[in-house]
Amino acid sequence: MTDRVGDGAEMSVTADQRRAQMMSAALQVISERGYADTRIADVAERAGTSPALVIYYFKTKDQLLTEAIRQYEDTWYAVGQRRMASLPTASARIEEIVAMNTLPEADPEPGSSWQLWLDFWAQAARNGDVATVRRKSDERWRAEIAQLVLAGQEAGEFADVDPVSFAVCLSALLDGLTIQIALEDPGVDPVGAYELSMQFVAGRLGFTWTPGRGRDGVTPEGS
Amino acid sequence: MTDRVGDGAEMSVTADQRRAQMMSAALQVISERGYADTRIADVAERAGTSPALVIYYFKTKDQLLTEAIRQYEDTWYAVGQRRMASLPTASARIEEIVAMNTLPEADPEPGSSWQLWLDFWAQAARNGDVATVRRKSDERWRAEIAQLVLAGQEAGEFADVDPVSFAVCLSALLDGLTIQIALEDPGVDPVGAYELSMQFVAGRLGFTWTPGRGRDGVTPEGS
DNA sequence: ACTTGTTGACTGAATGTTCAGTCTAGAAAC
DNA sequence: GTTTCTAGACTGAACATTCAGTCAACAAGT
Numbered sequence: 317m318t319d320r321v322g323d324g325a326e327m328s329v330t331a332d333q334r335r336a337q338m339m340s341a342a343l344q345v346i347s348e349r350g351y352a353d354t355r356i357a358d359v360a361e362r363a364g365t366s367p368a369l370v371i372y373y374f375k376t377k378d379q380l381l382t383e384a385i386r387q388y389e390d391t392w393y394a395v396g397q398r399r400m401a402s403l404p405t406a407s408a409r410i411e412e413i414v415a416m417n418t419l420p421e422a423d424p425e426p427g428s429s430w431q432l433w434l435d436f437w438a439q440a441a442r443n444g445d446v447a448t449v450r451r452k453s454d455e456r457w458r459a460e461i462a463q464l465v466l467a468g469q470e471a472g473e474f475a476d477v478d479p480v481s482f483a484v485c486l487s488a489l490l491d492g493l494t495i496q497i498a499l500e501d502p503g504v505d506p507v508g509a510y511e512l513s514m515q516f517v518a519g520r521l522g523f524t525w526t527p528g529r530g531r532d533g534v535t536p537e538g539s
Numbered sequence: 540m541t542d543r544v545g546d547g548a549e550m551s552v553t554a555d556q557r558r559a560q561m562m563s564a565a566l567q568v569i570s571e572r573g574y575a576d577t578r579i580a581d582v583a584e585r586a587g588t589s590p591a592l593v594i595y596y597f598k599t600k601d602q603l604l605t606e607a608i609r610q611y612e613d614t615w616y617a618v619g620q621r622r623m624a625s626l627p628t629a630s631a632r633i634e635e636i637v638a639m640n641t642l643p644e645a646d647p648e649p650g651s652s653w654q655l656w657l658d659f660w661a662q663a664a665r666n667g668d669v670a671t672v673r674r675k676s677d678e679r680w681r682a683e684i685a686q687l688v689l690a691g692q693e694a695g696e697f698a699d700v701d702p703v704s705f706a707v708c709l710s711a712l713l714d715g716l717t718i719q720i721a722l723e724d725p726g727v728d729p730v731g732a733y734e735l736s737m738q739f740v741a742g743r744l745g746f747t748w749t750p751g752r753g754r755d756g757v758t759p760e761g762s
Numbered sequence: 763a764c765t766t767g768t769t770g771a772c773t774g775a776a777t778g779t780t781c782a783g784t785c786t787a788g789a790a791a792c
Numbered sequence: 793g794t795t796t797c798t799a800g801a802c803t804g805a806a807c808a809t810t811c812a813g814t815c816a817a818c819a820a821g822t
Binding site: 553554557588589590591592595 | 770771772773774
Binding site for chain 1: 665726
């Protein structure tokens with residue numbers, strides 16, 4: 317199953333690629349069938365290999381799923397960081413965080429799904445490794461938000477609120493909305509959740525925000 | 540559900556008791572081992588019976604677990620309703636809702652646990668019945684909150700906010716905090732979550748709230 | 763009183779399936 | 793020729809569900 321193409325350039329599948337391939341397959345299957353109902357055979361099939369090979373690379377099923385989740389977290393965070401870096405103002409960055417947690421991606425990767433988070437949380441309750449991953453992730457995001465708020469305050473964009481409390485509050489709100497969105501609650505659609513969150517953010521941080529489609533409809537509001 | 544003793548059928552008492560016993564056992568096991576790792580044998584053992592009897596009462600494992608969750612939801616809501624009824628002001632009632640979602644119960648029933656909610660949500664993503672239960676439950680609580688806000692506004696206790704948006708927002712916030720509390724996030728303890736939520740509520744609804752231990756530290760703040 | 767029939771509650775021992783993980787051996791890579 | 797990959801066949805255990813009844817209570821029928 318090694319694919320050789322043209323000159324001997326490394327087209328052969330390296331171990332790392334295989335692992336990545338399998339983790340990606342795992343995420344797809346988890347988001348379709350749920351963590352508990354994900355079988356090694358499913359992942360193998362999705363990855364185009366055999367169950368035995370999956371075990372060859374990941375000693376156990378649990379390790380596969382745990383690592384897959386860890387990797388998902390990491391790339392999710394990395395994508396977030398990259399987007400933050402490309403945005404100029406603190407308010408635009410916060411808006412991006414809100415959007416990432418409520419609006420569907422324009423280019424949805426396979427194996428990404430809001431439902432994944434529900435499985436993720438449920439799993440964190442009993443699996444120590446997953447719990448650690450989640451804790452770290454949550455702390456990272458909260459720190460990100462708090463630091464953003466601080467920066468915004470120093471730039472005069474934001475009102476004077478406690479950055480840490482605000483971060484806890486906003487991330488909890490977004491998590492809660494993620495649940496509704498993932499479960500397709502008829503009372504909470506993505507766009508509504510997005511606007512609700514932004515209204516909350518704007519209200520708390522003291523800037524006005526207009527729901528208009530264009531990004532960065534932000535007007536600083538000094539006294 | 541009530542037993543008519545008199546003319547005719549009243550002998551289903553034992554059967555109902557058994558079912559209740561089994562559902563309670565199921566909830567205990569789910570909250571200990573997680574939904575997916577709950578075996579019929581566990582439930583049977585906890586209920587002091589045999590696996591076969593469990594299947595005798597609930598055709599399938601899935602039905603047992605689903606009904607257990609439905610029942611949990613219902614009693615949770617009923618308890619909430621009872622407590623609401625015993626409180627005089629809208630603000631006290633909202634405070635009770637917040638407390639129910641953040642603070643541990645004084646007398647924790649066996650088989651009640653925050654972690655249960657995580658399993659519940661994850662399950663709702665794939666199991667249509669559970670999804671329906673959850674949707675109904677969420678709608679009930681949001682309606683409760685909205686109606687409470689309306690009542691408070693009419694009584695002059697609360698500021699003029701959109702009750703429905705507020706309900707969505709608060710219930711999402713509480714759900715999000717439930718996740719952190721269930722997973723024992725070091726950054727979010729129950730009391731902190733409680734105070735954070737109440738600050739949010741008070742800020743939004745325009746009354747001042749003091750974190751003091753005593754219930755109902757509420758001061759209306761009309762112009 | 764005492765058989766007989768009926769029914770609901772209950773059980774222990776199968777049954778059958780589903781899977782995670784192993785084994786073996788062959789194909790590539792080095 | 794030795795190490796690294798890979799897959800097909802296999803095993804063993806875990807578990808949900810079924811089955812073939814037992815047991816106790818109660819109700820006529822005699």
